[in-house]
Amino acid sequence: MTTEHRAPGGGTIEDIVAVPDNEVALESLSQWQLARRRFRKHRLALIGLFIFGFMVFLAVFGPLIVPFNPMFLPGAIKAGGDQPSLAHLFGTDANGRDVFAMTINGARISVAVGLFSMIIAGVAGVTVGAVAGYFGGWVDNVLMRVVDVLFAIPFLFIILVSSRFFGKGDVLSLVLIFGLLSWPLIARLVRASFLSLREADFVDAARAVGVGDRRIAFRHILPNALGPVIVAMTLLMASNIVLESFVSFLNFGISETQISWGNALANAQGALSFGDWWWAFFPGMAIALTVIAVNFVGDGLRDALDPRSRE
Amino acid sequence: MTVTLDRPASDAPPRADILLDVQDLRTYFHVMDGTVKAVDGVSFSVRRGETLGVVGESGCGKSVTALTIMRLLDIPPAEIASGRILLEGKDILRLPEEQMRHLRGNEIAMIFQEPMSSLNPVFTVGNQISEAVELHLKVKHKEAVERSIEALRLVGIAYPERRIKQYPHELSGGQRQRVMIAMALSCEPKLLIADEPTTALDVTIQAQILELIRSIQQKTGTALMLITHDLGVVAEMVNDVVVMYAGRVVEHGTVDEVLLQPKHPYTEGLLASIPSKGMRGQRLNVIKGAVPNPFNMPKGCNFSPRCPYQFEPCLDLDPHVDEGGGPAAACWLWKQAPGYSIPARLHEAQVRAALRAAEASQVEVSPVLAVEAAEE
Numbered sequence: 054m055t056t057e058h059r060a061p062g063g064g065t066i067e068d069i070v071a072v073p074d075n076e077v078a079l080e081s082l083s084q085w086q087l088a089r090r091r092f093r094k095h096r097l098a099l100i101g102l103f104i105f106g107f108m109v110f111l112a113v114f115g116p117l118i119v120p121f122n123p124m125f126l127p128g129a130i131k132a133g134g135d136q137p138s139l140a141h142l143f144g145t146d147a148n149g150r151d152v153f154a155m156t157i158n159g160a161r162i163s164v165a166v167g168l169f170s171m172i173i174a175g176v177a178g179v180t181v182g183a184v185a186g187y188f189g190g191w192v193d194n195v196l197m198r199v200v201d202v203l204f205a206i207p208f209l210f211i212i213l214v215s216s217r218f219f220g221k222g223d224v225l226s227l228v229l230i231f232g233l234l235s236w237p238l239i240a241r242l243v244r245a246s247f248l249s250l251r252e253a254d255f256v257d258a259a260r261a262v263g264v265g266d267r268r269i270a271f272r273h274i275l276p277n278a279l280g281p282v283i284v285a286m287t288l289l290m291a292s293n294i295v296l297e298s299f300v301s302f303l304n305f306g307i308s309e310t311q312i313s314w315g316n317a318l319a320n321a322q323g324a325l326s327f328g329d330w331w332w333a334f335f336p337g338m339a340i341a342l343t344v345i346a347v348n349f350v351g352d353g354l355r356d357a358l359d360p361r362s363r364e
Numbered sequence: 365m366t367v368t369l370d371r372p373a374s375d376a377p378p379r380a381d382i383l384l385d386v387q388d389l390r391t392y393f394h395v396m397d398g399t400v401k402a403v404d405g406v407s408f409s410v411r412r413g414e415t416l417g418v419v420g421e422s423g424c425g426k427s428v429t430a431l432t433i434m435r436l437l438d439i440p441p442a443e444i445a446s447g448r449i450l451l452e453g454k455d456i457l458r459l460p461e462e463q464m465r466h467l468r469g470n471e472i473a474m475i476f477q478e479p480m481s482s483l484n485p486v487f488t489v490g491n492q493i494s495e496a497v498e499l500h501l502k503v504k505h506k507e508a509v510e511r512s513i514e515a516l517r518l519v520g521i522a523y524p525e526r527r528i529k530q531y532p533h534e535l536s537g538g539q540r541q542r543v544m545i546a547m548a549l550s551c552e553p554k555l556l557i558a559d560e561p562t563t564a565l566d567v568t569i570q571a572q573i574l575e576l577i578r579s580i581q582q583k584t585g586t587a588l589m590l591i592t593h594d595l596g597v598v599a600e601m602v603n604d605v606v607v608m609y610a611g612r613v614v615e616h617g618t619v620d621e622v623l624l625q626p627k628h629p630y631t632e633g634l635l636a637s638i639p640s641k642g643m644r645g646q647r648l649n650v651i652k653g654a655v656p657n658p659f660n661m662p663k664g665c666n667f668s669p670r671c672p673y674q675f676e677p678c679l680d681l682d683p684h685v686d687e688g689g690g691p692a693a694a695c696w697l698w699k700q701a702p703g704y705s706i707p708a709r710l711h712e713a714q715v716r717a718a719l720r721a722a723e724a725s726q727v728e729v730s731p732v733l734a735v736e737a738a739e740e
Contacts, residue, residue, distance in 0.1 A: 085486075254481040260436055261476075262469030262496040262547060276486040 088280075091357040098353020104346035108339075112164040115157040155317045156335045162313035163340070166227050167294035167347075173232025175286050178239025179275070185240070186247025187270040197244070200237040208234065212296070213305050222308025227300070231293050242285050246278035253277075280358030287351035291344045298340050314340045382450075383587045384410040384433070384472075384555055389447035391425075391432045394440060400658040402428040404611040405684060406447075408604075410555060415581070415588040417602035417619065419595065419634070423655055425611040426591045427477075430557045433589075434474055435464050451555070470500040473548035477560040479541035483532035489516070490528025493547045500551045515546035518583075519576060538569035542576065549580060556581070557589045562597070574601060595638060599623055607631050610656055610666040612684065615693040627693035629671045665696065673697050 092098060185196040215230050216222075250256065251274065259273050300306035301315025302322075309316060314336045321332035391403040403425040410416045418426050431437050433449055435456070448455045456467060468474075476482045483492060493512035497503060503511070509528065516524035519542040532540060541561060548556055558577065562570035578601060581588050590601055598605055598619060605622040607615040607630065615628040626632040633651035653670035656662055662669055668678040677683075677696045684694055 254476055254478050255484040257436060258474075258476055258482040258544065258547075259484065259492075259495075260468065261434055261474040262551075263465045263467070263499050264495065265465055273484055277484070 088357040092353050095353035095356055097349045098357075101346040101349025101353065104342060105350060108160055108164055108343050108346070109168075111157055112160040115160055118157070152317070152331055152335050155312050155320075156314070156339050158312045159314040159317050159336055160339065160343075162224055162307055162311060163294055163297055163315070164343070165224055166231060166297040166313075167290045167343075169228040170231035170235065170293045171286050171290040173228065174236040174239055174289055175282070177233065178236035179243050179282060181236065182240035182243025182245075183247055183270050183275060183278075186244035187251060187266070187274065189248070189251075193244070196240070200240055203234070203237045212300060213303070216300060216305045222306070223311075224307065227297065227306055231296065235289055235293065238289065239282060239285055243278060243282055246281065247274055250274045250277055280354075283358060284351050284355045287347055287354060291347040291351070294340065294344055294347070381411050382409045383412045383452060384589070385448075385450040385453075386429070386433070387448045387450070389429065389432060389449065390445040391428050391437065392443045392445050394443060398659050401611050401661070402658070403432060406608070406611070406613050408606045408613060408616060410587050410589050411603070412554075413581075413585045413587055414604065415590055415602040417598040417605045418589065418591045418608060419593065419598055419605060420608035421593055421634075421655065424608045426593075426608055427559050429608075430474065430559050430589070430591055433557065434468060434472060435461075436474075466500065469496050469548075469553065470551050471553050472555045472557065473551070473553040474557040474559065475541070475544050475548050475561045477563050479537050479544055479564060482544055483540055485532055488529055488531055489535070489543050493528070493543070493550050496547050497550050511550060512546070515550045516543070518549070518580060519543070519546045520572075521546070537565055538573065541565060541569075541573055545573075545577065545580070549584065549586070552584060553586060555587045555589065557591070559591045560593070561590075562594075563592075577601075595623065595634060607634070610658075610661065612666060612694065614667065614695070617692050621692075628667075628695045629673050629697065630667050631693075633670075665694070667695075 181196050181200075185193040211234060212230060215234075216227065219226060219230065247270070253274075256269060256273060259269055264273065297306060297313060298315030298318060301313050302319045304319060307313045307316050309319075317336035318333055318340075321329070321336075386409065387407050389403055389406045390401065393400040393402055406425070406429055408416065408418075418429065420426050428437070432442075432444060433456075437444075444457060447457070449457050451467070451471065456464065459467070483489070487495075490509060490512050493515055494505070494508035497508040497511045498505065501508075501511075512528055513524045516527055521527050521539060521542055527535075532543075535543065541564075545561075556577075561577065562573050565573060574597060577588065577590075580586070588601075590597070592598060602619050605616060605619050606613050607622065607628065609630050615622060615626065615631050617627075622631060623635065626635055630651070633649075636649045637651060639648055651670055652672075656666060656669065662679075664680045665671070665678040665683050671678065681696065683696045
């Protein structure tokens with residue numbers, strides 16, 4: 054310990070507080086950096102992230118790479134289509150559409166619906182939950198009753214009805230419907246964290262130096278509440294991808310003029326009984342793979358963002 | 365014998381000398397079971413640059429008083445039923461929230477009990493100090509960072525340039541409390557409220573932190589309101605003392621008056637309950653009974669059920685400290701109850717009994733008892 058860092062008036066404080074250089078020189082890691090480090094050690098989550106990244110890549114660039122436009126009819130028009138072959142890797146359907154092209158193209162809509170509906174639900178849910186949890190009182194009461202009502206109506210029913218009456222079978226309306234209907238889950242989660250964090254000592258301390266309400270809610274409390282929310286959002290995305298395929302399968306979702314994984318499955322409805330497995334198998338696998346991957350990522354995030362799990 | 369003591373205020377300090385004047389403050393909490401009168405008619409004042417100690421056991425309303433001054437209580441369930449809090453003559457209870465926010469951290473700052481949880485885990489230490497600076501002083505971010513480094517240096521943190529980039533979880537409890545102090549003092553407030561700043565720290569660190577607060581106070585001229593239940597801390601740190609019991613001030617005076625000549629039996633009990641070296645192997649002296657149920661306060665004197673000297677007026681007359689330059693202890697034994705005369709014999713008998721017991725156990729006798737015994 055050098056003597057140049059003497060405290061005014063005796064130096065006792067400094068002597069005890071001062072630590073060897075090497076400790077201070079240690080890299081300072083924020084909670085996020087620590088979380089990233091923990092995430093990197095989670096093998097399944099890394100695999101999941103890789104697969105999901107690949108799906109996003111396909112969604113963005115896939116249609117440029119695939120040689121066939123799925124709406125063109127490269128194969129022969131015949132009942133049952135063609136089995137997978139070198140010319141058509143995943144086979145063709147009865148209209149002569151290439152299933153490989155359909156699967157790749159379907160990624161764009163399915164991933165977009167999952168991703169963007171998650172973002173809408175996240176923004177709406179976090180805002181409503183934060184306001185309700187931070188201010189409490191009648192504000193909380195009103196907002197949470199709205200959430201209760203949304204939870205009380207059967208989810209699938211509203212989705213089917215609203216996509217029939219408001220949806221135009223396009224991606225945007227489906228994203229909006231999913232996003233605007235799935236935020237209550239996030240809102241409840243955020244509200245619960247805010248209710249407990251509002252009483253935290255560091256919030257009092259921040260108020261005691263004169264920090265205002267909005268800054269406390271969104272700058273001081275929100276980062277502390279974000280861990281579980283991020284996990285919930287990834288899981289929400291997975292379930293919204295499934296939901297898209299389900300709704301499209303029922304012909305309430307994406308119109309048949311476009312290709313999504315759900316549409317591709319709907320298209321395969323009759324084919325399975327004739328043994329034409331490839332119509333449904335490949336788009337179905339794409340859905341399953343993506344959802345599992347996203348769930349793995351969510352799992353990894355859950356572990357990484359939990360401050361109590363120290364490696 | 366009569367102990368005549370002047371209240372600090374009647375020492376006639378000019379009004380300009382008083383930084384914070386709390387008058388008849390009442391803070392109630394409306395909860396499901398009724399109303400808790402957490403602070404019930406508390407008055408005291410803090411003089412510029414001086415230290416006021418607020419003493420009392422858990423739940424006596426010390427912290428609520430502090431939070432009321434900072435206006436950090438949620439209303440409802442809290443209600444400030446009456447009173448004035450004058451900061452340099454200006455009643456801060458009437459300020460709009462917007463102005464109050466400018467006051468917090470800027471003119472009145474507060475240090476909390478729990479350094480471990482009072483810093484936000486997701487921000488660096490530097491971030492949190494400079495936030496306070498940027499909020500109140502119109503300075504650029506770079507200058508705020510420099511001020512933060514200065515503040516950390518002032519509170520004895522080594523290598524402040526590097527420390528500001530660290531996160532709270534990388535610091536020890538003592539270091540975090542230093543950071544809290546740096547944060548509180550970064551805008552040079554006129555009044556610092558320290559709510560049991562050393563309770564959560566171990567003994568050696570406690571002494572350092574108190575020494576630090578005192579040295580900074582001397583350097584900056586900040587007035588200090590020190591809330592504690594540790595009479596040792598009071599003896600070392602403060603000029604004036606307010607003793608609180610069940611939401612009320614039961615005694616106040618200068619530190620010498622209160623510690624050397626306690627007038628209220630509660631203060632006396634607190635002093636007697638400090639363990640001392642001579643007591644090895646003995647049972648600790650305690651004040652019998654427990655703090656009264658807040659929903660069901662005793663009639664008369666709040667302390668009467670636990671008071672060894674209790675006599676008739678204590679049971680139905682309230683000996684509340686009279687704030688008009690009146691007596692400094694809320695006790696009928698010390699001030700005359702209307703229509704009653706103080707039963708001197710009872711008092712003396714009690715004192716003698718206490719002394720005998722003390723002698724038998726070689727307990728350090730509280731000085732007032734010794735004085736009275738000598739005069740007999």
